[in-house]
Amino acid sequence: xxxxxxxxxxxxxxxxxxxxxxxxxxxxxxxxxxxxxxxxxxxxxxxxxxxxxxxxxxxxxxxxxxxxxxxxxxxxxxxxxxxxxxxxxxxxxxxxxxxxxxxxxxxxxxxxxxxxxxxxxxxxxxxxxxxxxxxxxxxxxxxxxxxxxxxxxxxxxxxxxxxxxxxxxxxxxxxxxxxx
Numbered sequence: 001x002x003x004x005x006x007x008x009x010x011x012x013x014x015x016x017x018x019x020x021x022x023x024x025x026x027x028x029x030x031x032x033x034x035x036x037x038x039x040x041x042x043x044x045x046x047x048x049x050x051x052x053x054x055x056x057x058x059x060x061x062x063x064x065x066x067x068x069x070x071x072x073x074x075x076x077x078x079x080x081x082x083x084x085x086x087x088x089x090x091x092x093x094x095x096x097x098x099x100x101x102x103x104x105x106x107x108x109x110x111x112x113x114x115x116x117x118x119x120x121x122x123x124x125x126x127x128x129x130x131x132x133x134x135x136x137x138x139x140x141x142x143x144x145x146x147x148x149x150x151x152x153x154x155x156x157x158x159x160x161x162x163x164x165x166x167x168x169x170x171x172x173x174x175x176x177x178x179x180x
Contacts, residue, residue: 079131079132079135080132080135080136080139081129081132081133081135081136083095083096083097085129085132085133086133086136086137089111089114089129089130089133090107090110090111090114094107096136096137096139096140097140099140099144100144100147101144101147101148101152104137104140104141104144105148105152105155105156107137108137108141108155108156108159108160109159111130111133111134111137111159111163112159112162112163115130115162115163115166116166119166119170122170124174127167127170130163130167131163131167134160134163138160141156
């Protein structure tokens with residue numbers, strides 16, 4: 001019984017911890033060279049037990065002015081995808097803000113099925129696009145969360161966790177293959 005409670009708490013906490021790990025890149029124009037912009041990306045590694053930051057990595061690069069950030073053409077500042085990007089992902093017209101609880105549950109199911117089916121051919125931009133779509137779904141989930149029963153909440157959390165696990169596995173695989 002204690003193990004099932006622990007598992008339920010872990011499934012509920014995992015997406016929150018994963019969301020906190022990466023902050024969106026920010027752009028600043030340098031005063032000395034107005035034709036360039038500095039892009040800063042902050043990545044935080046969290047202790048799974050406590051949720052506290054155990055390592056923070058900041059990477060700053062200089063890009064030519066006007067260069068879009070990777071995967072940011074339709075991603076809002078908060079990391080969420082626009083409805084057009086969500087529609088492109090699902091290949092059907094989707095307005096995330098209008099999804100009811102049952103429709104949102106279906107959208108999560110379709111999302112994870114698409115990720116499972118297409119992930120082998122994805123590059124980092126595709127993963128960033130999928131993460132932005134998931135962020136949009138998560139934003140709507142927070143708005144209609146009280147409309148879900150516990151079983152549906154656990155289903156959604158497990159799908160969020162599966163996406164994070166698949167994405168992390170791909171990142172680790174890419175890092176290992178780069179080292180070989």
